[in-house]
Structure formats: C-alpha cells, structure tokens
Amino acid sequence: MNWITNYVRPKLTSLLGQPSRELPENLWIKCPETGEMVFHKDLEANQFVIPSSDVHMKIGARDRLTHFFDGGVFEEIALEKVPLDPLKFRDSKRYTDRLKEYKTKTGLEDSVLVAAGEIETLPIVAAVQDFAFMGGSLGMAAGEAIVTAAETAVDRKRPLVLFAGSGGARMQEGILSLMQLPRTTVAVDMVKDAGLPYIVVLTNPTTGGVTASYAMLGDVHIAEPGAVIGFAGARVIEQTIREKLPEGFQRSEYLMEHGMVDMVVHRHELKGTIARLLKVLTKTPVALLPPPPENDGAAPAEADAA
Template sequence: MNWISEWALPKIQTWLGRKEVPDNLWHKCPACEQMIFHRDLERALHVCTHCGHHMRIPAAKRIEYTLDPGFQRIELPKAPVDPLRFRDQRKYADRLKEAQAKAAMDDAVMVAHGTIEGRRAVVAAFEFGFMGGSMSPGVGEAIVTAARLAVLQDAPLIVFTASGGARMQEGAVSLMQMPRTVIATQMVKEAGLPFIVVMADPTTGGVTASFAMLGDIHIAEPKALIGFAGARVIEQTVRETLPEGFQRAEYLLEHGILDMVVKRGEMRERLAQVISLLREPVLPGTVPEPAPALADAMAPAPVDAMKPAPVAAPKAAPEA
C-alpha cells in the first residue's frame, strides 16, 4: 500500500463526507448475465433490457402493474396453520413464519380488486418467493375468496400463476385444494363471468393440474415454464428425448394449449382488450371489430392451410 491509499484517500473521504452506497443498485439478468441499473429495470417492469428475459416479480408488483391506481387489496380469511405438525430439518411452523416475514404476506397468494383501463376486475397473484408459491389451505382459501368477490362484483377473475405445485409439508390437506380451486372457478363460470389465467414462470405441479388449465382464456409470459412434472421425470418415464423448448410457453402456444403469449409490458392493454371483447354489450345489427393485436393473436388458421394437399392421379401404364 502507498501513501495515496493509506493517507491521502482517507483524508479526502473525510473532507467530502463518506456516503454508503446501497448494494442493490445493479441487478444481474439470470439469462444473459448483463448488469441492469435498478431504475432501468423498474421502468422495464423487470424485463431484461438486453435480452428480453422476464424476471420473476413479487405478487404486489404483479397487481400494481396490472390494475389501475386506486385498487384495493383484500384481507383473506385465516387458514389452519401446520395441521400435520410437520417437521424435517426444521419445524414447518418456523419455516412458515420466516416466509411470512420475508414476503409480508400470510400465504402465497394476494388478492385485489379494481379496474384495468376502466374495466372492473378481480386479480389474484401468486408469490413464488413464498415457499415456491406452493398450494396450501391458505392458497385455496384465497382463490375461493377471489371467486366469490368476482361473482359479488360481477367482474372477471384474473389469476396470475407462479407455483411449484402442492405444499408437501401439508400433505393431503394441500392436495385437497386442487378440487377446491376447481369448484371456485366453476362458480365464476356459472355466473357468466370470464375466468382468465395468466401463467408466469414457473407454473407447475398441482396448480397446472387443477384450476390453471380451466380458464376461458389462457395467456402466458414469454418463455414461461409450464407443465405438471419436470422434463427429466418425463424423459425417464417415456424413455424418449423431449423436443427443444418442451414445456415452454411458445411450445404450448404452437400446440394449442395457450391462446396467446404476451410480453409483460403489453399485458395490461391485452387484458383490457380481452375483457372488453367478452363483457361489453354488442348493439343489435352490429359486429364488433377486435383490436388488431388481439385479432391477430386469436385468428384461426386459413381454411386453405387446413385442406389436405391434392393427390396427383396415377399415370396410365405405357402400352406394350
């Protein structure tokens, strides 16, 4: 060390006043590993400005990005805590308290109601940071509450999924939430209201196997992982190599599982278009024209493309 670093630099810092620099000013993209300034990342709705990778975001941000200002968050009913008294290396009750303190939520789903570009909607958003967004009695209670609120307000229900599936620490009690959430979605449909599912990365396990695949409209963010079992488990079961991009949003769109793949920056506008298309009355004798982006996303394949290719007539055998 020389006199500059040992004497001069500390003196200069003392004169100017030492300022602590926060350690969260820059974020690394998990896809391309480029560094992004936190304000640029916030303006881009946590989408990488270099490669377009959609980063995982908290449930509170998801609702903030979707609903108009002035939305109201719903206080959810309390669910039984640790019904099985589960313990592995630590008590499940301790893990649950830690997750609640970290996420500032009672469980892995947040529910709010408000408007999307002036159109009423009830939104439920999964928090993947809360024990992997796993399903528990609290999650089931949240989906049921959101469905009842949608029926009460005569508003569509939109669910943003991001989950690893059922919560193993609650065993069969967690699996019971699969039929329970299915019944909740049926309540919305019987009331004649749209049920829209937006699948974020990842949407897997019991969530995919229950209500997430029962939407009237299925939307996903780009390259979101969507499936039931993991790709490695499937490969070991069927003993075949899976195609590239298997279980990603674009692959599912190509094979008819999804209706559209929408970027996060366009999600709010697209949801407003879908709600308008499904809910706003049509005057007699008029045919509404959907927005161009929505029309392109939902347009059926051309009739000519579905016709089988003509088969050439067999040539006559040459005369002897």
C-alpha cells in the same frame, strides 16, 4: 468474513444516511441468458423484464398489481385465516418457522394475494401467486385465497384474472394441500356459472397441482414469454419415457404452437390485452369518440371548398 458485505456496505449505507434494511438484497441482477448485469432499480422500473434480452424475471405480487391496475391503485381483499401447521410438520426446521421466515421476507401472509381494482376503467378482481413465498406453493391458505377471489368476483359481478406461478402443492400440508385442487376447481365453476369471464396468465413457472387445477380452466390462457408450464418436470419425463424431449419443451412458445395456451404476451402488453379481451367477453360498449369541433362560421378550407 465477507469484507464487502460486512464492512464496505455498512459504511456506504451510513454515508448515504439510509438504513441497511432499505437496500435490496442484490443491487445488481444477472440476466440468466446473457449474463448481463442489470441495476436493480432499472429492472424494477421495467417491470422486471431485462431490457436488452427481454427475459421475464419473477416479479412480486404487489409489484405486479401496481403495474397492472389503473394508477397502481387497488384494494386488497381480506382473506380467511387457516390452521398454520395442521400436521405439525418438521424437516430441517419447523413448518411454522418457515412460514414466519417467508412472511417476513415477502410481506405476505401466504403465496396468493387477492385484490380488486380497475384496468382501463373496467372493474375486475385479480389473484396473484408470488413465487417468492415458498415457491408459490399451493396450501390451505393459498386455496382459500383462490376461493375468496372467486366468491368476491361473483358477489361484485366482476371478471376474475389470475396470475399463476407455482412449483405445485405444498408438501408440508400433505393431503390437505391436494384437497385444494377440487376446492379451487369448484370455485372457478362458480365464476363461470355466474356468466363472468375467467382469464389465466401463466407465468414462470406454473407446474404441478396448480397446472392440474385452476391454472388450466380459464376462458382464455395467456402465457408470458419463456415461461415453463407443465405438470411434471422435463427431466422426470425424460427419465420416465427414456427419450429426449424436443427443444423448448414446456415453454410458452412451444405450448402455444401445440394448442395448450391461446397466446404469448409480453408483460408490458398484458394490461391492454386483458382489458380488450374482457371488454369483448363482457360486451362492454366501446366509448363513443368525441364529436368533431364546430366550424364556428370560419371559412372552409380550400380542400373542402374544392
């Protein structure tokens, strides 16, 4: 029996008058690099970036969109329903039970959330993979969400921004998950054929079949600092080639130096950077500066007179 969890925490909760379900899973978060303990609320206010070390922690799909869109306002795009368990898969528990568990945990229907809104007044469509939902794995529902995001962007004539973050294809759906690779690739081609920009933000981690499909087909590839990006894991590669990999292999900074990504951008600067890129790519005219105030007949300044 955990005395703190089972006795002290409920007592504190009752004194504060808050139901226990409103408290986060962990009130303190440990920085993976420095070991510093950061209060959850402070981390949330800083877009889940550790203030002292600048380590970019994973962030939920809705939290990301709230910080990304103007005023935190966005429209969630309805997604098509797909068969929940076509292969009747079971490992230590049934696949349907796993889905129910993650739906309850994250509040999402699957690993991808699609939304429409504005960044710096520019209308866009965005799709976000949430790693908290089964490792952001790519299955039929996630593939359908990416296709819906592309179709919405084409229908509304808006640029598409995708935040990739995944461990790869979802094994519980077998070949059906792998079929999402060509489906999403065709969806990206639809966006490009319509002459619309497609920008990909690679977050930690972006691996497996996601990297082998829509995550590496953007017009511009932006990576968050320290993100792991690749197809196979570093340990698997080392065991295969029987060589030690370079320091920082598969990290954002290493990949930018070797030409795989275009830029590494801090999470706080993503919105402004993407907005500028999209305005260039869409040839959006820059807003004219307001005219200088009239003199109203006042005497000119000495410097002007001189």
